[in-house]
Amino acid sequence: MTQIELRGIEKFFGAVQVIHNLNLAIADNEFIVLLGQSGCGKTTTLRAVAGLETIDQGDILIDGKPVQHLKAADRDIAMVFQSFSLYPHMTVFENVAFPLRAMRMSSGEVDKSVREVARVLRITDLLDKRPSALSGGDMQRVAIGRALVRRPKAMLMDEPIGALDAKLREEMRAEIKRLHVKQGSTTIYVTHDQIEAMSLADRIVIMHEGFIQQVGTPDEVYSHPANLFVAQFVGSPVMNIAEVNVADQAGTASVTVGDAPAGFEFPRQLLSKLNGHAANGGLTLGIRPEGVLVRHDAAPGYMPVEASIIEPLGSFDIVDLRLGSTMLRARTKAGYVSGPGEKVHVRIDPEQAHFFDTASGKSLGVRL
């Protein structure tokens, strides 16, 4: 049973503020992912929870008790580092046993605990080896084993699979998920990879320049991004963003992307939902590539455009469509658009459209 709460955390590096008034409550057994670009403050936040970094303001509470003044060793938290940080001069067994030795556990108990963890992580054959003899994936398993072995209150992971190659990363992602489901421990996981975040997290915390942008389940941040940053950071391929004008036209709402010659037809209720926002301009449309519908022949609501660049990605293609001076990226079946210059027809699926205030970048919360 471990809850972690961060209250009003502020952190400066010299004159630079790297964390701004950060508040976050993490429930027992929850898998929280801190997601953001490098330099957004996610790792600093994690290190502050671990006790490797001091904070300038605020409280860090573990099970309701403030721990910001405690040393790392006294917080009963385990951490997995991106570099794995296995001690090169010790065997795998000694590495995993290292935290237990700090607790002055009897050697019989140490042996039992290490072998138990080794069994769960399938590293029993490796116990006598040195870290230098291990593959990247095995090093990572050992690092996780060292973190798990003393059954800490919480697990902190700082880009634990960032150093692995793509295939191994996918394997280890599944492994971490399996472990979390099986062992169940409050976990804070830091990554810049949104796929990792989406696949692992109970809740994702998206950070940018020291501010929390949005906290929510993977589905929430994907389907209801709170602002333009989140909208473009989460999801791959990246969401299309374009300034639009919305006009009342013959009983429908007409949404014109940039300087395009004509507008897309949207249901009329968009006008009332936008509630006058359309009139004063400064409206930005966000649409994911799968919300940009493409067909060869003309149809009502579809607009003729020219394909520019096609990126084949195997199971699907990403097609850049020229709409005035704006490029709209659409996701199509593989090979659907044969080549650059081909004329196709395009429509925007109103149900998948997001609207943002251009100036503040905030979502207007308008969904059709």
Add this chain to the structure above:
Amino acid sequence: MAAVRTSSEVAFNRIAIAAVLIATLIFLAPIYWIASTAFKPKELAVSVPPTVLFEPEVTPFVRLFTKRVQMQKPVDPQVYDAAPWWEKRIYDGGERVLKVGKDVQLSQYPDRFMNSLIVAVISTVLAVGMGTFTAYGFSRFKIAGEADLLFFILSTRMLPPVVVAIPMFLMYRMVGLNDSHIGLIILYVAFNLSFSVWLMKGFMDEIPKEYEEAALVDGYTRMQAFFKIVLPEAATGIAATAVFCFITAWNEYAFALIMTNRRAQTAPPFIPSQIGSGLPDWTTIAAGTFLFLLPVAIFTFLLRNHLLRGVTFGAIRK
């Protein structure tokens, strides 16, 4: 795996090997000279041309360790027959070993050698130990004026040490540190510390700080993390630094000559003082020098793997 080489690479390789062989011969020649002289009969030591093949004997070492006087008349044959083999060698040379009662009087060499060992070992341990801690501090913590402090530490090496020898001698005499082990140890530690700090800082910087951070979250204090994680990781650097400090302290001549004369005198000023006047006994001096070479040779040999890493350090990325 055999690499494919161009003919110019092959030629370069051969030239390089030849150059290394010649350099090795040049470096080994004086050592061979000392070693061979140490085992030569006295009269062959100065023969021209030098004798290469001879029957080795250990008499120079016997002379090295004993106090002797020239005999005015030949030794009594009965005494000669009763003497042990090494004493006979001394009688053969027209000398006799000085004794108090039945005990052989030892020369000053073993004492001087021990002085060297005491001063070099203790000063090395202190310089490397203090250097390691200092380097760790500089490497891991933000220290106000870090660059200036490091420069200050290095600047102690910028003056030739002999320049301060006379004032140091006067100060030492005033506080009674002259001709004492502790005085020499303090000097050598002060002298080696800058080197030790700088070299160790390089090694400390190379140890990822994540190792200690992992230990900190694993439930250890920083001190424990230092001893359990950092020190073992720094072993190579410590070994390399220790060898360099030991060699410097072991070989140091100028300060030892000025600061010590009897009680704490080390081997380097003692050995040449034995040349004396008249015809020098080169074999005995060579024997003393040869023994003096051994500790450094053994120490360096034991740590050779670490040393290689030490001298190439910084040049190779892990």
